[in-house]
Amino acid sequence: MSDLSFAAINKQLSLSRRMFLGSSLAAATLPAVARAQEAAPIGNLEPRQLPARSLPVPTTVSKELQAVIAAPYAPEWNALPEDSAAWKDLAAKSAESAAPAIAAIREHFGLTVEKTTMAGVPVFVITPKEIAPRNRDRLLVHVHGGGYVLFPGEAGAGEGMMMAGHGKFKVVSIDYRMAPDFPYPAALDDVMAVWRVLMAAYDPRKMAIFGTSAGGALTLCATLRAKAEGLALPGAIGPGSPLADLTWSGDTIMANAFVDNALVSRRSWATGASAIYAGERDLRDPMLSPIFGDFSGFPPAILTSGTRDLFLSDTVRTHRKLRQADVVAELQVFEGQSHAQYLTPSLPESEEAFAEIAKFFETHLAS
Amino acid sequence: MSDLSFAAINKQLSLSRRMFLGSSLAAATLPAVARAQEAAPIGNLEPRQLPARSLPVPTTVSKELQAVIAAPYAPEWNALPEDSAAWKDLAAKSAESAAPAIAAIREHFGLTVEKTTMAGVPVFVITPKEIAPRNRDRLLVHVHGGGYVLFPGEAGAGEGMMMAGHGKFKVVSIDYRMAPDFPYPAALDDVMAVWRVLMAAYDPRKMAIFGTSAGGALTLCATLRAKAEGLALPGAIGPGSPLADLTWSGDTIMANAFVDNALVSRRSWATGASAIYAGERDLRDPMLSPIFGDFSGFPPAILTSGTRDLFLSDTVRTHRKLRQADVVAELQVFEGQSHAQYLTPSLPESEEAFAEIAKFFETHLAS
Numbered sequence: 001m002s003d004l005s006f007a008a009i010n011k012q013l014s015l016s017r018r019m020f021l022g023s024s025l026a027a028a029t030l031p032a033v034a035r036a037q038e039a040a041p042i043g044n045l046e047p048r049q050l051p052a053r054s055l056p057v058p059t060t061v062s063k064e065l066q067a068v069i070a071a072p073y074a075p076e077w078n079a080l081p082e083d084s085a086a087w088k089d090l091a092a093k094s095a096e097s098a099a100p101a102i103a104a105i106r107e108h109f110g111l112t113v114e115k116t117t118m119a120g121v122p123v124f125v126i127t128p129k130e131i132a133p134r135n136r137d138r139l140l141v142h143v144h145g146g147g148y149v150l151f152p153g154e155a156g157a158g159e160g161m162m163m164a165g166h167g168k169f170k171v172v173s174i175d176y177r178m179a180p181d182f183p184y185p186a187a188l189d190d191v192m193a194v195w196r197v198l199m200a201a202y203d204p205r206k207m208a209i210f211g212t213s214a215g216g217a218l219t220l221c222a223t224l225r226a227k228a229e230g231l232a233l234p235g236a237i238g239p240g241s242p243l244a245d246l247t248w249s250g251d252t253i254m255a256n257a258f259v260d261n262a263l264v265s266r267r268s269w270a271t272g273a274s275a276i277y278a279g280e281r282d283l284r285d286p287m288l289s290p291i292f293g294d295f296s297g298f299p300p301a302i303l304t305s306g307t308r309d310l311f312l313s314d315t316v317r318t319h320r321k322l323r324q325a326d327v328v329a330e331l332q333v334f335e336g337q338s339h340a341q342y343l344t345p346s347l348p349e350s351e352e353a354f355a356e357i358a359k360f361f362e363t364h365l366a367s
Numbered sequence: 368m369s370d371l372s373f374a375a376i377n378k379q380l381s382l383s384r385r386m387f388l389g390s391s392l393a394a395a396t397l398p399a400v401a402r403a404q405e406a407a408p409i410g411n412l413e414p415r416q417l418p419a420r421s422l423p424v425p426t427t428v429s430k431e432l433q434a435v436i437a438a439p440y441a442p443e444w445n446a447l448p449e450d451s452a453a454w455k456d457l458a459a460k461s462a463e464s465a466a467p468a469i470a471a472i473r474e475h476f477g478l479t480v481e482k483t484t485m486a487g488v489p490v491f492v493i494t495p496k497e498i499a500p501r502n503r504d505r506l507l508v509h510v511h512g513g514g515y516v517l518f519p520g521e522a523g524a525g526e527g528m529m530m531a532g533h534g535k536f537k538v539v540s541i542d543y544r545m546a547p548d549f550p551y552p553a554a555l556d557d558v559m560a561v562w563r564v565l566m567a568a569y570d571p572r573k574m575a576i577f578g579t580s581a582g583g584a585l586t587l588c589a590t591l592r593a594k595a596e597g598l599a600l601p602g603a604i605g606p607g608s609p610l611a612d613l614t615w616s617g618d619t620i621m622a623n624a625f626v627d628n629a630l631v632s633r634r635s636w637a638t639g640a641s642a643i644y645a646g647e648r649d650l651r652d653p654m655l656s657p658i659f660g661d662f663s664g665f666p667p668a669i670l671t672s673g674t675r676d677l678f679l680s681d682t683v684r685t686h687r688k689l690r691q692a693d694v695v696a697e698l699q700v701f702e703g704q705s706h707a708q709y710l711t712p713s714l715p716e717s718e719e720a721f722a723e724i725a726k727f728f729e730t731h732l733a734s
Contacts, residue, residue, distance in 0.1 A: 045424040045437035050625050052419040057412040058618035060684060070412035251425035251703040252674050255626050258417050307619050307680055316674060316700040317427060323699070323723065331698045332690070333683040336618040356690065 055259060058336045062348045069261070069308075069336050077264040080272050084180040087149055087276070090269065091178070094146060095155035102158050105345050109165030113157065119193040122175040124157040132168040138206045138365050140164075141198065141234070142173040143222070145213030145340060147243070147273030148187055149179050159212055159343050166351060167358030172198065176218075179277040184288060187214075187277070191222045195231070204232035205366035210357065212304075212340050213311070214274065216242030220290035220318070223298055233299050236364040238357050240304040241311045241340050242318055244291040246274055246283040250313025260310040260338040268310075295321055300328035300364040302357055306337025328364070332356055422626060425703045429715045436628070436675075436703050444631040447639050451547040454516055454643070457636065458545070461513060462522035469525050472712055476532030480524065486560040489542040491524040499535040505573045505732050507531075508558075508565060508601070509540040510589070512580030512707060514610070514640030515554055516546050526579055526710050533718060534725030539565065543585075546644040551655060554581075554644070558589045562598070571599035572733035577724065579671075579707050580678070581641065583609030587657035587685065590665055600666050603731040605724050607671040608678045608707050609685055611658040613641055613650040617680025627677040627705040635677075662688055667695035667731040669724055673704025695731070699723055 057070045081087040106113055110129040117123065126142075140163060144156030153175060160173035176190035191209075198207060209219045216239035226233050248266050257265040278288050286293030291314060301322055305315035312333065322329035334342055334349050342353035424437045448454040473480055477496040484490065493509075509527030511518050520542060527540035543557035558576075565574060576586045583606035593600050615633050624632040645655050653660030658681065668689055672682035679700065689696035701709055701716055709720035 045433055047421045047423040048626070048628070050417075050420045050422055053417045053621075053624065054414045055417055055621050056414040058616065058621075058680075060616050060618060060680065066412055249425065249427050251427060254420075254422050254425075255675060256622075257420065259415070259622050261415070307683060308622060312700075313425075313427065313674055313702050317702050319699070320702070320719070324719070331700060332686070333679075333698060333700060335680055335684050335687070352687070352691070 061336045064347045065336065065341075065344075065349050068341055068344055068347065069338070071261055073261050073264050076269060078267045079269045081269075087180045087273070091146075091150050091152055094150035095152055098151060098155040098158060101345055102154055102161070105158055105161045105165065108345075109161065111161055111164055113154070113161070115154070118172070118197040121190045121194050123194060124154060124160065124173040124175065126157065126160050126164040126171040126173060128164045128168050128170070130168060131170055132362075134362060134367060135167075135169050137203070137367075138169060138208075138361070139198065139202050140167075140169045140171045140361065141195065141207060141209045142171050143176070143191055143209065143211035143215040143218040144173065145211060145215040145243075146178075147270040148184075148214050148277035149273040152178060158345075159210075159215070162343065162345065162350065162354055163210070163358065166354035167361070169358065169361070179273065183277050183279050184281060187218060188221050188225065188287065191218055192225060192229075192231075195222060195226065195234075199232050203366060205235040207234045208236040208238060208361045208365060209234045210238030210240070212240035212242075212343060213270075214243050214277075216240045217244055217290055220244060220293070221287050224286055224290055224293045227297060233297070235366055236300045236302070236361050237298070238302050238304070238361070239318065240342070240357075241306075241309055241315050242290070242303075243270070243274060243311065244289060244314040244318050246278055246289045250311065250317060252313040253310055256308055256310050256312060256338075259308045261308075262339040262341060263310040265310070291317055291321065295325040295327055298322060298325065298327045300330075300360070302330045302332070302360040304332050304334070304342055304353055304357065306334045306339070306341055308336060308338045309341075310339050330360060428703045431714045432703065432708075432711075432716050435708055435711055435714065436705070438628055440628050440631050443636060445634045446636045448636075454547045454640070458513075458517050458519055461517035462519055465518060465522040465525060468712055469521055469528070472525055472528045472532065475712075476528065478528055478531055480521070480528070482521070485539070485564040488557045488561050490561060491521060491527065491540040491542065493524065493527050493531040493538040493540060495531045495535050495537070497535060498537055499729075501729060501734060502534075502536050504570070504734075505536060505575075505728070506565065506569050507534070507536045507538045507728065508562065508574060508576045509538050510543070510558055510576065510578035510582040510585040511540065512578060512582040512610075513545075514637040515551075515581050515644035516640040519545060525712075526577075526582070529710065529712065529717070529721055530577070530725065533721035534728070536725065536728070546640065550644050550646050551648060554585060555588050555592065555654065558585055559592055559596075559598075562589060562593065566599050570733060572602040574601050575603040575605060575728045575732060576601045577605030577607070579607035579609075579710060580637075581610050581644075583607045584611055584657055587611060587660070588654050591653055591657055591660045591662075594664060600664070602733055603667045603669070603728050604665070605669050605671075605728070606685065607709070607724075608673075608676055608682050609657070609670075610637070610641060610678065611656060611681040611685050613645055613656045617678065617684060619680040620677055623675055623677050623679060623705075626675050628675075629706040629708060630677040632677070658684055658688065662692040662694055665689060665692065665694045667697075667727070669697045669699070669727040671699050671701070671709055671720055671724065673701045673706070673708055675703060675705045676708075677706050697727060 142160030157173040177186040511523030524540040544553040
């Protein structure tokens with residue numbers, strides 16, 4: 001690890017990491033966590049030395065987004081829970097802290113949210129007050145983010161609710177099983193099980209799958225797996241800022257470190273969480289890191305990121321790889337936004353992001 | 368200026384700046400230069416303090432691009448010529464240093480390059496060995512970059528040659544008048560004069576205008592001006608990493624400072640050069656900073672940038688603003704690239720960038 005910038009954080013984390021290594025979490029997953037957080041993507045060439053800097057809040061975004069950009073790093077950004085119970089505490093905390101926003105979104109749009117199951121998998125069926133006539137036979141399938149660990153229950157459905165509200169689509173949001181209790185392939189199995197139910201009931205060409213971060217990766221992985229299993233593909237997909245590369249090799253993982261105030265750096269809880277999801281598997285397996293998959297034959301895709309996003313690279317690498325496979329793929333990158341900040345309710349920029357994704361689905365889904 | 372990171376550079380530049388202030392260059396342009404280089408885009412909110420960091424060369428790009436990314440800052444990156452003669456020396460130096468690459472591109476593609484004039488404006492007419500049948504009646508108009516000061520003569524035509532070679536299009540590259548002798552609106556006047564000649568000879572819907580950096584800004588400004596003057600618009604445009612905002616307010620101007628090894632920071636020669644082009648004019652004039660213009664009615668546009676580009680923000684802001692005006696607009700962002708590095712000959716990624724732009728023009732130009 002020749003990256004000087006992490007020295008202070010390394011020191012800060014060293015105690016908790018030692019405790020972590022001695023924790024009750026399945027020992028098999030530990031090397032994967034260490035590997036993901038330690039192995040900087042360094043080639044043979046000399047790194048660039050960047051000076052310490054002061055980065056102002058840009059004036060080129062809405063006042064609302066300026067406030068989001070000015071916010072300090074989340075206190076838990078580099079949390080590294082010591083055992084399964086502590087990971088689940090963090091998940092419960094994420095659900096609790098999301099609850100007020102979830103309620104506000106549901107109320108703001110006057111959404112009906114029904115909890116049910118499909119093939120035994122819990123889902124939320126989200127119906128807006130009014131479904132646009134052109135979208136009456138269409139359905140969007142939402143896969144939430146949170147590093148395969150956070151946002152259980154309705155807390156995960158916020159993005160799906162915003163899409164239902166802004167886009168006037170019916171949305172099914174999947175409350176898939178998560179690590180540490182259920183590592184790979186549980187989450188993907190649940191998404192596929194719901195997809196099988198839905199493709200029997202709806203025209204797959206009239207359905208899109210979308211989601212952000214781990215949800216963006218699951219969107220890509222589900223499409224890869226449907227292709228591998230000879231299932232019908234959705235008519236369009238919307239992978240937002242996808243956690244597409246569990247080797248954490250994208251350039252902006254390093255270039256936007258400490259610039260992004262959402263994930264902050266590869267020392268994020270998300271690195272540990274996704275490593276626990278992956279366990280001892282090869283991190284280059286396309287079912288874990290879809291950037292290493294074959295995107296040929298994919299349906300039209302719209303990708304979303306921000307200029308400060310730690311996953312900007314993984315978003316644009318996914319976009320380029322889709323285009324190389326001759327897939328219709330559109331990229332939108334928002335000024336000044338860190339990871340997944342287009343999901344912040346009530347930003348003018350989030351309304352714009354959802355409007356674009358909705359318009360893309362309306363253009364590309366069969367009518 | 369509360370940006371600590373620039374303290375060292377400030378000190379380094381202070382002598383040459385004092386000399387500059389006492390130079391023979393028209394005094395009227397000096398406040399504009401000072402304004403552009405000094406006024407950081409700082410709002411009321413607290414800036415983020417970034418630690419010093421070591422940024423590795425990413426392994427997620429071609430070996431050829433890795434070498435480009437690993438290169439040190441250009442020795443002249445923060446040159447601030449003291450008078451008109453020194454600016455012209457810098458321009459001559461830019462032409463001289465570009466010459467070998469220009470010759471190599473011409474030879475590699477077997478291009479015919481004919482120097483002529485249109486409405487008195489010198490142009491290079493670039494004809495590839497073979498013009499794709501679908502492009503026989505089509506013509507691309509190239510406007511080069513270089514901060515309105517650099518790359519006079521054939522040195523400016525390299526991007527046009529790469530497009531002719533990769534895309535199998537006929538290209539007219541405009542050798543417009545430049546600062547310091549010819550500030551705004553000379554360059555734009557020349558582009559418009561050539562456009563008037565060409566639109567009388569060709570179907571405008573079968574022509575595209577494209578260019579990078581200052582050439583990207585001129586592409587946008589020429590389209591704004593054609594709209595304002597009631598002239599026919601081109602069928603498509605390709606503004607690459609446009610210098611779209613002479614107030615230098617985009618977030619990546621600061622976020623990618625010292626990350627970008629091409630422009631490096633707003634202390635770049637380009638800031639001084641473009642300020643001399645602008646003179647005492649309002650930098651928010653859309654004919655100088657097209658980001659402040661009205662893009663409604665624009666033809667389909669393809670925009671190109673890189674994750675390390677100082678102008679990534681200006682590229683994505685232009686993209687968003689085009690989309691807000693309901694213009695067909697595609698964005699491509701290349702992993703790890705600094706400003707305009709997709710123009711580097713013989714990168715696999717540059718071939719990919721030109722192939723995308725060519726495909727976009729083929730899709731959107733009238734046939």
